[in-house]
Amino acid sequence: MAESESAALHRRRFLKGMVVAGGATVVAPAAAQAQAPEKPTGNTSPPTAAARASEREHPPEADRLTTEKTGSDFMVEVCKTLNLDYMAACPGSTFRALQESFINYGQNKRPEWLTCMHEEVSVGMAHGYAKVAGKPMAAMVHGTVGTQHAAMGIYNAFCDRVPIIIFTGNAGALDERRPGVEWVHSVQDAASTVRDFVKWDDYPMSLQHFAESTVRGYTLACAQPPGPVFITADTKLQEEPLDEREQRKLKIPLLVTASQPAGDPNALREAAKMLVAAEAPVIIADRYARSQAAMDNLVRLAELLQAPVIDNRSRMNMPNTHYLCQSERAGGLIAQADCILSLEPVDLYGQLNVMRDQLERTVSPKSKKGVKVICISTRDLLVHSNYQDFQRYVGADINITADAQTTLPSLIEAVQREIASGGKNAIAMRGEKMRESYNGFADRARAEAALAWDATPISSARMYMELWEHLRKEDWALVSDSDFSSNWPHRLWPMEKHYRFIGGSGGYGVGYQPVAALGAALAHRDAGGRVVVSITGDGEFNMAPHTLWTAAHHGIPYLTVIQNNRAYHQEVMHVQRMANRHNRGLRNVPIGTMIDNPNIDYARIAQGYGAVGIGPINDPNDLSEAFRKGIAAVKAGQPALIDVVMQPR
Amino acid sequence: MKHLIVAVTGVMLAAGPAWAQTSGPAGNAENGKKLYAQVGCYQCHGLAGQGARMTGPRVSRTEFPFDGFLYQLRHPANQMPPYEAAVVSDQEAADLYAYLRQMPAPRDPNGIPLLKTER
Ligand SMILES: Cc1ncc(C[n+]2csc(CCOP(=O)(O)OP(=O)(O)O)c2C)c(N)n1
Ligand SMILES: [Mg+2]
Numbered sequence: 001m002a003e004s005e006s007a008a009l010h011r012r013r014f015l016k017g018m019v020v021a022g023g024a025t026v027v028a029p030a031a032a033q034a035q036a037p038e039k040p041t042g043n044t045s046p047p048t049a050a051a052r053a054s055e056r057e058h059p060p061e062a063d064r065l066t067t068e069k070t071g072s073d074f075m076v077e078v079c080k081t082l083n084l085d086y087m088a089a090c091p092g093s094t095f096r097a098l099q100e101s102f103i104n105y106g107q108n109k110r111p112e113w114l115t116c117m118h119e120e121v122s123v124g125m126a127h128g129y130a131k132v133a134g135k136p137m138a139a140m141v142h143g144t145v146g147t148q149h150a151a152m153g154i155y156n157a158f159c160d161r162v163p164i165i166i167f168t169g170n171a172g173a174l175d176e177r178r179p180g181v182e183w184v185h186s187v188q189d190a191a192s193t194v195r196d197f198v199k200w201d202d203y204p205m206s207l208q209h210f211a212e213s214t215v216r217g218y219t220l221a222c223a224q225p226p227g228p229v230f231i232t233a234d235t236k237l238q239e240e241p242l243d244e245r246e247q248r249k250l251k252i253p254l255l256v257t258a259s260q261p262a263g264d265p266n267a268l269r270e271a272a273k274m275l276v277a278a279e280a281p282v283i284i285a286d287r288y289a290r291s292q293a294a295m296d297n298l299v300r301l302a303e304l305l306q307a308p309v310i311d312n313r314s315r316m317n318m319p320n321t322h323y324l325c326q327s328e329r330a331g332g333l334i335a336q337a338d339c340i341l342s343l344e345p346v347d348l349y350g351q352l353n354v355m356r357d358q359l360e361r362t363v364s365p366k367s368k369k370g371v372k373v374i375c376i377s378t379r380d381l382l383v384h385s386n387y388q389d390f391q392r393y394v395g396a397d398i399n400i401t402a403d404a405q406t407t408l409p410s411l412i413e414a415v416q417r418e419i420a421s422g423g424k425n426a427i428a429m430r431g432e433k434m435r436e437s438y439n440g441f442a443d444r445a446r447a448e449a450a451l452a453w454d455a456t457p458i459s460s461a462r463m464y465m466e467l468w469e470h471l472r473k474e475d476w477a478l479v480s481d482s483d484f485s486s487n488w489p490h491r492l493w494p495m496e497k498h499y500r501f502i503g504g505s506g507g508y509g510v511g512y513q514p515v516a517a518l519g520a521a522l523a524h525r526d527a528g529g530r531v532v533v534s535i536t537g538d539g540e541f542n543m544a545p546h547t548l549w550t551a552a553h554h555g556i557p558y559l560t561v562i563q564n565n566r567a568y569h570q571e572v573m574h575v576q577r578m579a580n581r582h583n584r585g586l587r588n589v590p591i592g593t594m595i596d597n598p599n600i601d602y603a604r605i606a607q608g609y610g611a612v613g614i615g616p617i618n619d620p621n622d623l624s625e626a627f628r629k630g631i632a633a634v635k636a637g638q639p640a641l642i643d644v645v646m647q648p649r
Numbered sequence: 650m651k652h653l654i655v656a657v658t659g660v661m662l663a664a665g666p667a668w669a670q671t672s673g674p675a676g677n678a679e680n681g682k683k684l685y686a687q688v689g690c691y692q693c694h695g696l697a698g699q700g701a702r703m704t705g706p707r708v709s710r711t712e713f714p715f716d717g718f719l720y721q722l723r724h725p726a727n728q729m730p731p732y733e734a735a736v737v738s739d740q741e742a743a744d745l746y747a748y749l750r751q752m753p754a755p756r757d758p759n760g761i762p763l764l765k766t767e768r
Pocket of ligand 1: 177279388484508509510536537538539540565567568569570571648
């Protein structure tokens with residue numbers, strides 16, 4: 001009762017402050033004009049306020065202890081003009097005014113405040129969310145320490161080219177800092193910790209500056225190539241009263257969705273000529289598709305050329321139910337190709353060459369001499385110097401700096417024109433060959449999956465197929481990649497829609513999986529109740545098990561399957577490699593890479609955080625029942641976890 | 650028992666599976682099983698020798714002749730870490746080989762209902 005009264009009051013106050021700005025995707029209004037703050041009541045009877053203040057050695061203005069409106073309220077108004085559904089945060093006093101404004105003044109709606117237990121979760125969940133929702137959400141991190149915690153999550157998102165709006169608070173003016181902790185959490189240049197791996201940052205010096213930088217930040221975050229942006233909200237700006245006169249001067253710029261960069265028509269014509277003339281063209285897609293339409297366009301282009309597509313699965317690019325999806329034959333196709341079209345490559349050099357990881361590192365090409373390479377990518381539009389995620393340089397024969405997704409329709413037209421004026425026979429014959437090899441993929445995968453079918457610990461193939469038996473009856477989404485489990489879902493499950501899969505971390509920062517899954521599940525929940533599954537390594541999961549509490553607290557259902565090999569297995573292999581290289585071997589149980597003794601009880605951990613916990617599952621014959629229960633819990637709206645004790649890979 | 654290491658070329662290695670008859674020192678499969686875990690073969694090839702995409706191919710019931718097998722340990726074709734005699738002796742290699750050779754035959758996927766599922 002009291003709660004609803006206060007909500008109504010806040011709504012009135014909030015709406016009073018709003019003037020609807022025309023034309024924009026704007027929820028709240030430019031330069032909200034709130035009612036004047038109530039004047040401090042003049043007190044006529046002695047002793048006067050001033051007299052009392054002077055007795056306590058406070059200047060009279062210091063006796064004004066409350067206000068109706070602050071800079072942080074205006075900041076909330078700014079955020080409400082953006083298309084932001086969520087703000088994730090672990091609380092911190094450098095943004096205490098903003099937090100209060102979001103939940104009270106902003107009524108905790110658009111954005112809704114989400115409680116996270118580590119700043120890496122706040123940012124990492126935004127990472128997963130954006131890849132499903134197709135738009136950013138926001139995260140707020142505490143000054144200095146929160147930013148430091150968030151750093152790896154930000155780096156993953158930067159490498160993976162995903163938009164996130166990140167805020168921090170900072171007490172800039174030293175005379176305003178409370179002695180002690182506020183000094184420790186203040187900094188000259190808050191973004192410097194993460195500047196190398198955000199797309200843009202700013203430290204606004206006024207509320208007007210905050211409005212412009214936040215809208216600019218949102219726009220920049222979403223412009224291809226997307227990336228995280230970082231805005232510092234000064235605590236003085238947040239906490240100072242905002243009077244009517246000042247508020248009237250403030251204007252929130254309109255958020256306008258920009259179109260994305262498309263390729264130069266001349267270059268596309270050349271590319272089309274090259275592709276149509278090629279005898280063995282190959283298309284490679286990496287961070288290409290952000291939508292179903294982009295997938296459909298890729299299919300269209302592949303069909304026109306009857307060219308095989310290698311989907312590197314940084315995004316869901318190509319339906320594996322299509323015979324031109326030939327990722328299984330990547331090596332052979334690249335070796336034979338005379339023309340390669342690379343769409344938003346992550347590592348083109350690594351795709352075309354292999355380095356032998358032995359005492360002496362040697363490189364050999366995977367492709368034929370003289371292969372023509374066409375690259376369509378925005379990668380050159382976002383390169384910073386320090387971190388080396390840009391990979392080794394490859395000079396493509398035709399390098400088109402453009403958003404591949406936006407450009408593909410034009411390339412399709414160019415190819416159509418080129419085909420209309422040239423020979424098509426070779427193209428048709430290619431298609432036959434592709435169908436033949438495609439038909440063999442599933443059989444080979446099934447035969448390989450059968451190899452350790454009855455093994456204990458459980459094989460990854462068995463786990464994925466037992467899961468599939470239940471998942472296939474649902475509208476499902478897989479929010480984890482499968483590089484550590486032989487890509488089974490891509491080989492054995494039909495992956496035909498864009499929302500089925502979102503690629504991996506981008507920066508290989510372990511800890512991505514549980515947190516990105518949380519955000520992705522949130523977006524899937526809002527999109528309409530898909531059954532979301534995240535397969536995560538035990539090492540990954542242990543970076544942020546408390547994501548399950550956030551999921552339970554906010555009603556975000558998804559199934560976590562722990563691929564529990566009781567190890568940081570990737571590193572087991574690295575240390576083994578070194579031991580062999582040094583001619584020492586590793587007869588001892590590997591030290592520093594195993595996660596056993598004691599074994600961790602993940603089901604109980606899940607239960608402790610308020611999720612459904614099942615396992616450990618040791619016998620493959622128990623998997624089916626575990627998945628049935630887990631999926632039933634998810635469909636009932638709960639986060640659930642199943643601990644499966646598995647083979648190393 | 651000493652064993653002569655025959656240097657085989659990559660081409661011969663590739664042809665390995667065609668050599669049905671294998672020679673080499675008699676191996677102790679029981680000890681091979683222990684070694685398979687101890688010296689880390691399982692890490693990349695799986696505890697059942699099934700192999701995994703990103704780490705190493707199937708080795709269960711390897712069709713390599715012993716010579717080719719030993720050569721792969723000592724001079725890996727590509728990314729596999731080398732196992733020199735200081736780490737795995739010839740006799741231990743023979744034990745490993747015996748273990749891999751006697752692994753159970755793989756099941757027919759058509760006999761496994763979940764693998765008969767239409768894609
Ligand atoms: C933050 C961070 N720390 C360490 C690593 C190194 N690393 C790469 S993979 C890996 C193992 C992860 O363990 P798990 O998720 O259990 O996967 P597994 O290799 O066991 O399948 C580690 C520690 C990393 N990439 N990122
Ligand atoms: Mg592990």
